Amino acid sequence: xxxxxxxxxxxxxxxxxxxxxxxxxxxxxxxxxxxxxxxxxxxxxxxxxxxxxxxxxxxxxxxxxxxxxxxxxxxxxxxxxxxxxxxxxxxxxxxxxxxxxxxxxxxxxxxxxxxxxxxxxxxxxxxxxxxxxxxxxxxxxxxxxxxxxxxxxxxxxxxxxxxxxxxxxxxxxxxxxxxxxxxxxxxxxxxxxxxxxxxxxxxxxxxxxxxxxxxxxxxxxxxxxxxxxxxxxxxxxxxxxxxxxxxxxxxxxxxxxxxxxxxxxxxxxxxxxxxxxxxxxxxxxxxxxxxxxxxxxxxxxxxxxxxxxxxxxxxxxxxxxxxxxxxxxxxxxxxxxxxxxxxxxxxxxxxxxxxxxxxxxxxxxxxxxxxxxxxxxxxxxxxxxxxxxxxxxxxxxxxxxxxxxxxxxxxxxxxxxxxxxxxxxxxxxxxxxxxxxxxxxxxxxxxxxxxxxxxxxxxxxxxxxxxxxxxxxxxxxxxxxxxxxxxxxxxxxxxxxxxxxxxxxxxxxxxxxxxxxxxxxxxxxxxxxxxxxxxxxxxxxxxxxxxxxxxxxxxxxxxxxxxxxxxxxxxxxxxxxxxxxxxxxxxxxxxxxxxxxxxxxxxxxxxxxxxxxxxxxxxxxxxxxxxxxxxxxxxxxxxxxxxxxxxxxxxxxxxxxxxxxxxxxxxxxxxxxxxxxxxxxxxxxxxxxxxxxxxxxxxxxxxxxxxxxxxxxxxxxxxxxxxxxxxxxxxxxxxxxxxxxxxxxxxxxxxxxxxxxxxxxxxxxxxxxxxxxxxxxxxxxxxxxxxxxxxxxxxxxxxxxxxxxxxxxxxxxxxxxxxxxxxxxxxxxxxxxxxxxxxxxxxxxxxxxxxxxxxxxxxxxxx
RNA sequence: GCCGGGAUGGCGAAAUUGGCAGACGCAGCGGACUUAAAAUCCGCAGGUCCGAAAGGACUGUGGGGGUUCGAUUCCCCCUCCCGGCACCA
Numbered sequence: 001x002x003x004x005x006x007x008x009x010x011x012x013x014x015x016x017x018x019x020x021x022x023x024x025x026x027x028x029x030x031x032x033x034x035x036x037x038x039x040x041x042x043x044x045x046x047x048x049x050x051x052x053x054x055x056x057x058x059x060x061x062x063x064x065x066x067x068x069x070x071x072x073x074x075x076x077x078x079x080x081x082x083x084x085x086x087x088x089x090x091x092x093x094x095x096x097x098x099x100x101x102x103x104x105x106x107x108x109x110x111x112x113x114x115x116x117x118x119x120x121x122x123x124x125x126x127x128x129x130x131x132x133x134x135x136x137x138x139x140x141x142x143x144x145x146x147x148x149x150x151x152x153x154x155x156x157x158x159x160x161x162x163x164x165x166x167x168x169x170x171x172x173x174x175x176x177x178x179x180x181x182x183x184x185x186x187x188x189x190x191x192x193x194x195x196x197x198x199x200x201x202x203x204x205x206x207x208x209x210x211x212x213x214x215x216x217x218x219x220x221x222x223x224x225x226x227x228x229x230x231x232x233x234x235x236x237x238x239x240x241x242x243x244x245x246x247x248x249x250x251x252x253x254x255x256x257x258x259x260x261x262x263x264x265x266x267x268x269x270x271x272x273x274x275x276x277x278x279x280x281x282x283x284x285x286x287x288x289x290x291x292x293x294x295x296x297x298x299x300x301x302x303x304x305x306x307x308x309x310x311x312x313x314x315x316x317x318x319x320x321x322x323x324x325x326x327x328x329x330x331x332x333x334x335x336x337x338x339x340x341x342x343x344x345x346x347x348x349x350x351x352x353x354x355x356x357x358x359x360x361x362x363x364x365x366x367x368x369x370x371x372x373x374x375x376x377x378x379x380x381x382x383x384x385x386x387x388x389x390x391x392x393x394x395x396x397x398x399x400x401x402x403x404x405x406x407x408x409x410x411x412x413x414x415x416x417x418x419x420x421x422x423x424x425x426x427x428x429x430x431x432x433x434x435x436x437x438x439x440x441x442x443x444x445x446x447x448x449x450x451x452x453x454x455x456x457x458x459x460x461x462x463x464x465x466x467x468x469x470x471x472x473x474x475x476x477x478x479x480x481x482x483x484x485x486x487x488x489x490x491x492x493x494x495x496x497x498x499x500x501x502x503x504x505x506x507x508x509x510x511x512x513x514x515x516x517x518x519x520x521x522x523x524x525x526x527x528x529x530x531x532x533x534x535x536x537x538x539x540x541x542x543x544x545x546x547x548x549x550x551x552x553x554x555x556x557x558x559x560x561x562x563x564x565x566x567x568x569x570x571x572x573x574x575x576x577x578x579x580x581x582x583x584x585x586x587x588x589x590x591x592x593x594x595x596x597x598x599x600x601x602x603x604x605x606x607x608x609x610x611x612x613x614x615x616x617x618x619x620x621x622x623x624x625x626x627x628x629x630x631x632x633x634x635x636x637x638x639x640x641x642x643x644x645x646x647x648x649x650x651x652x653x654x655x656x657x658x659x660x661x662x663x664x665x666x667x668x669x670x671x672x673x674x675x676x677x678x679x680x681x682x683x684x685x686x687x688x689x690x691x692x693x694x695x696x697x698x699x700x701x702x703x704x705x706x707x708x709x710x711x712x713x714x715x716x717x718x719x720x721x722x723x724x725x726x727x728x729x730x731x732x733x734x735x736x737x738x739x740x741x742x743x744x745x746x747x748x749x750x751x752x753x754x755x756x757x758x759x760x761x762x763x764x765x766x767x768x769x770x771x772x773x774x775x776x777x778x779x780x781x782x783x784x785x786x787x788x789x790x791x792x793x794x795x796x797x798x799x800x801x802x803x804x805x806x807x808x809x810x811x812x813x814x815x816x817x818x819x820x821x822x823x824x825x826x827x828x829x830x831x832x833x834x835x836x837x838x839x840x841x842x843x844x845x846x847x848x849x850x851x852x853x854x855x856x857x858x859x860x861x862x863x
Numbered sequence: 864g865c866c867g868g869g870a871u872g873g874c875g876a877a878a879u880u881g882g883c884a885g886a887c888g889c890a891g892c893g894g895a896c897u898u899a900a901a902a903u904c905c906g907c908a909g910g911u912c913c914g915a916a917a918g919g920a921c922u923g924u925g926g927g928g929g930u931u932c933g934a935u936u937c938c939c940c941c942u943c944c945c946g947g948c949a950c951c952a
Contacts, residue, residue, distance in 0.1 A: 664888080721877090724886085806882085
């Protein structure tokens, strides 16, 4: 029988600490080992009797070691997973490795380690780090994208895409990064024209044969379905909307004018196709402007060396502006070609110019220039003294402005057409519609939609990626590898260099094969896939990770994805376009294959802020990198995790301060010491029900406890401000410390102390699992903490009995009164007016208005 | 240029619906314990001014204006910082 006075006897003697100090290293390694020996702890299987919850953090690239951004990301996801477990959900919480990619090749070159070995070693290290940090992952579902068990399904999907005509080969101008020595997708080129991995290296344009995926087939749906994604940050939706860049307009063919002189102008009947969103202004078109790289400019300059020089100058200007990242501010230059085109609406001849502000990669690379109704055209026309012809008059709420000559350029669509032949008098909207219909009737144009989004170029001239399962046969041309031959294994013995094209092309036993159609000799495709293919569907693989007959079982995937996808996805905003648009595309494609029923992969997306130090992004060159290993060694995993949640709300950037994590370490020690002193599982009252009547001290603790339960629970349901959750738990602990004497003097019943401690451990469990488990055990609790029910909020117990009401006079705080929580307005006002300080402040004045905000405050207006 | 987000003590931040600005933590100061230190526990703390003190006055959420009994919160104008997009026709 333990004596009540010696709390330490409650601690099992084998585990008894030397003193009250919390030894995080000892406790954390103990639990970490236990958890690793019991991998089924976090296992999840489809279970129709429970509500499912799929929480996912973006899988890391195994670069070698975790950084603080990872720790923050996974701490958020792990807290949520644990909270959902405690709330009785069937939780899926997996982790994997986005393990193909260029750094492995660089390591092979600089350290002479094979990419596979380097990668697997990094994975082992990072997995150990994750286990030390105590993240609750179901490792039985681990996905490693560089292994054939995974990438064979990339190949399988590629074959399906090819069958459906969604994968195709095309020679085109592509982005080439000289440092990566490979082609990049448009999404991987930064807005300043540099490579996403080499932010100082300008991407070159090369003409190459490449494999493309027809993401544009889904452009409209990708845009439309953004509306459904109300669980995504607006920022990300806006970025995707911009990226897709849908624009409705009209294509209009301008015939080249041959009456003049058609020499060197291509075949007779040639036209210049122009894209415009404002066909209603076409009677005001006074020139046609071509991008300097427009193919017809090539024809033109073939016989005009002088013009060629000038056009080359324009190309150089464009390139330079792109390099400097200010293509928007380039000074407009152009050159008249000496030729004319014919406006099909009025058969007018308009001069053809080449201009540096026309981009070849948008629309058709040619525009009609309407100076009166477009700012850029206006600027250009003024500079080169081109005709400016007004064809729209404004319609405005202000009668003064309506139908009077506007300031130029007048770009609004609220207008009426003039000087526009039979369209005169129509509104802009009417005219756009009728003019597009007319063009279609006469066969010189049509209404159309253009996108900024281009098809996804996935060929990479690199080694460490998924081989593209295609063959080239002299007789049969492009042939798909047969499904039964998958996976096309990536050979291991390869000489890796960053020059000389695809490393695989130098492996004869890989390249030379036989054509499955004719049996003759064939060459394999030696490019590999963009690694964004791997991450486009990996989260489906988690649902059925060991399946060797299919990428995953549809029924299983449907259980976990439901109709709306992953319940909560958490990661950095840097993937807002790349990964998150590819994933959406892949989901729609898989749905159309019949593998899925959901249209979107992710129901709710959370983008956490960056971890910075001293106001700057952590980087080796700045020397401000904080290593998770060091933090864990110095303060423990719980402290590192708790601090990464406490220092800032998760959606904001977090400025790392070592002194801050020290404070968290102190807090954890404080909680621990409270339990060392007050956990007495062998006390006869420990498991008795809490008495209904409590002393005022105990009642105050109870009130605070229930207020804390509410604050923490509400945040998990809603806004995720874990920093304030943790602050609330700290307040509760401060209240407990304040009641220390009362507890020692037994003014607080032991049964109630037990309940408070149990609740406190449960509240702490999502954020600091190690300490929580240790305390749970100290309290003699048997069941798994992970499945222990989340504490229930009781509004009656949280309610204050007395409240303090501030009294303002003319909006300035002048006194306070304490009243019962249910006090009536009359009573509160009476108390307020009776208050000494208030009396003094209103002496000799007249109270003209009394305002009482129930439970909040009193304001007296005096004169 | 356009679209987002932001600016609050010495620092990270809080204030959830227009109602006590600065919770919680860091750093700081004071006290207790200690031979001493560390650790721990308790307390103080936006600024300026008055007061020996208790206490009091004024002021304060990037700047200026407005609405309101009352504004960090709503409206208008402006400055700066971060992110995205950008001659997109």
